[in-house]
Amino acid sequence: GQQLNQSPQSMFIQEGEDVSMNCTSSSIFNTWLWYKQDPGEGPVLLIALYKAGELTSNGRLTAQFGITRKDSFLNISASIPSDVGIYFCAASNTGKLIFGQGTTLQVKP
């Protein structure tokens, strides 16, 4: 079935550093989404991408919908301690959303 490969699995960075994570698939999708999950909470939507090649920003977050429609990346600039959490990519064609395995981000003050 369709599968999303998300990397890296985890990251431990210094406050102020930039972060990059990505998601790839062998399948084509027409929607890519990025979520963040804090402990004990449901995932929260960060950015939605609907067009191949689209680059979208939300504050310090920037995400791109790959031109091949098989990948997406998320960048976080100038990380701060509250960026800690698990980041998930998600993708869809028909409305059914599938998720990557997540990237756990830890930020050292």
Added chain:
Amino acid sequence: GAGVSQSPSNKVTEKGKDVELRCDPISGHTALYWYRQSLGQGLEFLIYFQGNSAPDKSGLPSDRFSAERTGGSVSTLTIQRTQQEDSAVYLCASSLGGQGGTEAFFGQGTRLTVV
């Protein structure tokens, strides 16, 4: 309410008992999703409802799992004869669906523990 509401927030049940988990989606959202998240793991797709279409049940792990969505709104996920491996957080999400887009909003989840 303004967001997706799930109940109960926590459920402890004995192995072999049946459990029902409830999800109240955001008003006006036609799409509803159920996912399962084991400790430290990603989100495992279970089932997807879109409007009046037949649900996509391809993620249900066994015939002990079933879900209904009544009146296009509230959904109930039922697990029969629970097993210890069913212990996980069960997350529900809803979206506008169709041409309205796939941006799904999640509830807080129900933490199920089977003892």
